Each structure stands twice: as structure tokens, then as C-alpha cells.
Amino acid sequence: MQFFGGSEISPSPPTPTVSGNNAHMMYVFNRNGVCLLYREWNRPLHTLNAQQDHKLMFGLLFSLKSLTAKMDPTSAERGNLGVPQLPGQGCSFHSFRTNTYKLSFMESPSGIKIILITHPKTGDLRESLKYIYNLYVEYVMKNPLYTPGTPIRSDLFNTTLDQYVRSIA
Amino acid sequence: MIGVGKIKQYSNVLDKPLSKGKQEVSLSAFAFLFSELVQYNQTQVDNIAELERRLEDAGYAVGARVLELLCHREKGNRRETRLLGILSFVHSTVWKVLFGKVADSLEKGTEHEDEYMISEKELLVNRFISIPKDMGTFNCGAFVAGIVRGVLEGAGFPAVVTAHFVPVEGQQRPRTTILIKFAEEVLIFPPSLVTVLLWI
């Protein structure tokens, strides 16, 4: 176990659902749509340049969130389509699947969005994303040299992340 | 209906046996073709009565040919001369060849002597067709009505034949009734009688 400022990283990593190296990439965005981190492990296809790719991804998440909030069958109060939803407000989503990949998504109360793209057959990664968020809090937010809202350049975070992702996907 | 299959090639068409053919035709192929027939005719007309008439005409040509073929194939080149005979010929033989089944019912009209009805719970041509609300009582069964008229007139029983939707109790969908109203002379001088008269 790793210790950081006396506190243990909690909880312990969830058990992997699928083994093998099939994670493709990961994005971390803050609430303003700035891409704080982009990691790529296995991506044979690049259709756009990096900046456009990040913009498109953020736009997709934003629109999907407003779509799910609008379509929520359990509530009658759904707001208007296209109006930004605050983190935790309205019905959100946690993953989608195409024939070539699966995208798992998590948003923290402060608006940090973590996106992990894996093989389409991957199981539920909600717990794993929570754990990655934990890593982010421990290694990035608790780092006094890090200015919030700027790209993450922490080797410690990157290596731990790589290790963890390799273990889950 | 003659299906596509491996058929021996004859140099002379008259040498070819008039076989029963393959009894099955793709329903999808027929449905698309019929759909196109209706759509084409729709572009050629500006009112529904006209469309009905054109569909009936298309059917008439089929009926005339079917009569010719079936008389040769099933009846040894004899044609029906009795009114009930030709009606049951349409109801069973013609229906079976065209739609693969005997028609659901054949009734005599209660109000008029000269009216007969052939009813079908679900007419094959209407299987996939929903009539839009603005077209009122239009029925694509007009094509089948045309076939019936073609057969009857070919056999010497001129008649006015129309197709109607008739609601059925406890059923979501109405059935289709083919209403046959024979011309006056048929009842006074049925072809059987005409033949006798000619003999004298």
C-alpha cells in the first residue's frame, strides 16, 4: 500500500473485470473543457489532430449528457435540451458501447470528467474510474506544485495510472 | 403463378407442356411489385376513383388470361356456363392458383338477387398496405376485383365488381369483400341458356 501524507489510498483497487491489454486511451477534462490529461496506449487510428480530437470528445460528452437529461423517463422535470447541466444535476450516463470500443465516463462533483476507452467487451468500469479519480486526488490535487486547470505533468501519477490501467484492462 | 426455376428449354413454345409450374412466388417480390404498380398509377391520376379504375383495369387483364389458362389446365378446355359454377370456380380454383388458398367465403347478397360476395379476412394484396386517412374508403383490392371481372366477363358473365372494406366485430382490421353485381342479361339469359338458344 502506498502512503501519502499519512492517509492510505482508499479504497483498494477493484478487482479487474477483464484481463489483457485492451485499454485504448484516457482523457481527463476539467469543468471548462480543458483537457488536463490525454494518455494513449493503443490507438491505431487517428482521424483528427489532437486538439480537435479533444474538443470533439468534450463536445460529445456534453451533448450526450444533455440528451440523457432530456430523455430521462423517470422524471417529468427535464429542463431544456442544450442547456448546460451542473455536475450531478439531471440524469447522466456512465458508459456507451460501439462495435469497436467502449467508453466509460465519470464526473466528479467538481466537474472533473474522466473518460476511459477500452475494448467493447469490457465490463462495468465504474469502480475503476472511481479509483482513478482517487489517484488523481492523491497524486495531482495534493501536489503543491500543481496549478488547477493546467495540464497534468506528474510522472508519479502517470506511472501509477499506467500500471493500474494495465491491471484492469 | 409460374415460378423461376430450372425449366427445360424448348425451341418451340408450343412443344412446351403447360405444367402447373412452381406453386410458390416470393411474397416480398410480389409486394414490392404491386406497391410499384400502385405508386405508378398514383402518379398518373388526379383522383381516387380514377386510381381505382386503373387498378381494376390492370386486374382485368390478369383475369382474362387466368381464365384462359385455367380452363385449359384444370377443366380440359371447357368453361363454366352456370352462374354458381363460375362463381365457385372463381372462389376456389382461381383463388387457389393466385393466392394459394380458397377464398374465405362466397355468399349471395341478401338484398338483391343479382349480387354475390366473396370475402377474405386478409386479402393478399392488402397484406402490407395501410390506407392513409385522407383516401377514405379506397381499397387496393380493386386490383382483385378487376381480376374477378376479367374472369367473369371472359366466361360470358358480364358484371360490375368492386372491393370494399367491411368492419368485423372483435377484429382490429376490416375484411375485404369483393362485391359482384351481375349484368341484367346474365340473369335473364345465362350463357347456358344462350348456348341452348343458339342450338335451336
Next chain:
Amino acid sequence: MAAICSLYIINKSGGLIYYKDYGSGGRMDTNDSLRVASLWHSMHAISQQLSPTTGCYGIELLEADTFDLHCFQSLTGTKFFVVCEPGTQQMESLLKVIYELYTDYVLKNPFYEMEMPIRCELFDINLSQVVQKDRVVLLGR
């Protein structure tokens, strides 16, 4: 709440041509349903752009907090999607059955104009039967 909440069919240019609600938290009004449909159309296209590998055909399943959205796209670009309770099974086969009904009762209907809203009585009747049957199967489990 019913297992299946709603069904949408959108044509290849993103226009909503069919929308049916099966008793959920209130029917969406026409403008909203049209907007949702065209939004889904573009999301579906963007998801293909973001694929890490080639040969992506777009989103098949979206898992939201309170519902699942299953989407089926035909080879001609018509998209069918159902909104159902999270974890509802056999939605892929239901979508295939709905597609079959569409090819039968919509495309073979001479009065249907391609890419236009679907108003076919027979399609409605057969669709409600299929969805009903599906519901019975789901309740039986």
C-alpha cells in the same frame, strides 16, 4: 414503469420519422423529440470519428443512470432506438424484429413516401403486438 419506455426511428439525414411512447414520465413534445432525434444522429456520427480503430458503426448501447438506450442502424442509414429500463435484455433482437416490421409494413406500402414520417396503421398494430409480447416475456421472468 414499463420495461420499454419509448421507440424512435430516424431517417438517414437525422429527421425523426417515428416516435412512440410507452407510458413513461410524460411524452416529449414534438419539438423536443425532433431535437433529441437529430442530436442523437450527430452523436452517433461523432462516436464513429472518435474510434481508436477502424470500422466503427457508431453507438449501439448507451447506459445512462436511469435508462439504457439501444440503437440499431440499418445498412441504409435508418436508425432505430429504444429507451428501456437499465439492464433490460434482448433489446437487440427486439430492434431487429422492429426493423423487419418496418421493411414489411412501411417499405412495402405504396402510400409511404421514403424518408417521411411513418403513418401506417398496420405498422402500428403489429408494433404494439410485438412490444406487448416482449413485455409479457419480461414479466414472466
